Amino acid sequence: MPRFLSIAAAQSGPIARRTSRSEAVSRLVEQMREARACGCELIVFTECALTAFFPHWWIDDEAELEAWFERTMPGPDTQVLFDEAVRLGIGFYLGYAELAVENSVKRRYNTSILVAADGRMIGKYRKIHLPGGADYQPHHPFQNLEKRYFEVGDLGFQAWRAFGGIVGMCICNDRRWPETYRVLALRGAELILLGYNTPDHIPDQPEIDHLCDFHHLLSMQSGAYQNGCWVVGVAKAGVEEGVSQIGQTAIIAPSGEIVARSSTLKDELIVYRCDLDLVKPYKERLFNFEKHRRIEHYQPIATQTGATPPEE
Ligand code: CDV
Secondary structure, three states: OOOEEEEEEEEEOOOOOOOOHHHHHHHHHHHHHHHHHOOOOEEEOOOOOOOOOHHHOOOOOHHHHHOOOEOOOOOOOOHHHHHHHHHHOOEEEEEEEEEEEEOOEEEEEEEEEEEOOOOOEEEEEEOOOOOOOOOOOOOOOOOOOHHHHOOOOOOOOOEEEEOOEEEEEEEHHHHHOHHHHHHHHHOOOOEEEEEEOOEOOOOOOHHHHHHHHHHHHHHHHHHHHHHOOEEEEEEEOEEEOOEEEOOOOEEEOOOOOEEEEOOOOOOEEEEEEEEHHHHHHHHHHHOOHHHHOOHHHOOOHHHOOOOOOOOO
16 A cells, blocks of 8 residues: 655755845745645755855854844744644644753754644754864855854654654755664654755865765665665755855655756755655565664674774
C-alpha cells in the first residue's frame, strides 16, 4: 500500500536587507496558498526564511544583531503564517534565527520548526554544524559569521511521527555530514527536511567554486540513498545583498534520484507526490541497519591490534 504525501519545496529568491518581516512572511503565505492549490499537505521553507542571511555581514551592535532574531514562535509577524496554515490545512517546516532566554541567559540559535496542519508545533531543531568562523575576514567579499552569531544546537537530531511517516529535520551545512542522515535514520526518519543558504563562491577555497551545485546534490542524494530516506532540500537562491547563492532546490527519493528540482533563482515552488513506502526496499533490505550494519567492527583504530592511534 503506498503512503502518499504531497510535498512542496518552497525555494526563496533573495530577501533584501531592508525587507520587513511582514513582507517576507507574505511571500511565504503566497507560496503556502500555491502549495495547497497543488494539493500539498506539507510545505518546506528555507533556512532563515524570514530575513536576509545576516551572517554574511559583520554586526557589532547587540541590539542591531538581535533585530534579526525571533523571540517567540509564532510571534507578532509570523502568527499570520500559522493562521493561514490552519485555514488551508497544510503543515510546514520553517527556518529562522531564534533568540531564546533560558534560565535568564540569552541564547541564539539557527533553528527550524515542524508545524502540523492544525498549527501545533510538532518539533524543533537547532543547527548543529555551524560553518564559517567567528572573526571578521577583511579580504573576503562577504562574511560567514554563523559561529559568531549562533550557538551549536543543543537538541540533537530528532525524528517525529508526523504526516503519515517519520520526519527528521536538519539545516544547511548539516546536509554535508553523513552522520546527520545516519543519526536521523537510526531514529527511524523516512523523510528529512532542510533549508539552506549556500553561496556559489567559497572565499577561502575558490578552486572548488565550480563544484558547489555538485557537492550540494551529491550530499543530499547519497544521504537519501544510504539511509533509505526521502530528502527535501530548499534554497534561498539568487543574489542577495551582493552574495550570489545557489538554487537547486530538490526533492530526492530514497533511491537517491532527484524527482523534482527548481530551475530558477527566484521564489519557486516545486511539488512532488512522495510515496513514503518507497523507503522500504532500502530500509528493509540493502540498508537494513539491524541485519547488516557491523557496529561491533567500527572500533576506533587505536583499539585494534597493532594499529597506530589516529592523529589529533
Ligand atoms: N548556511 C550554511 O550553512 N552554508 C554553508 C556554506 C557557508 C558552505 C553550506 O554548507 O552550504
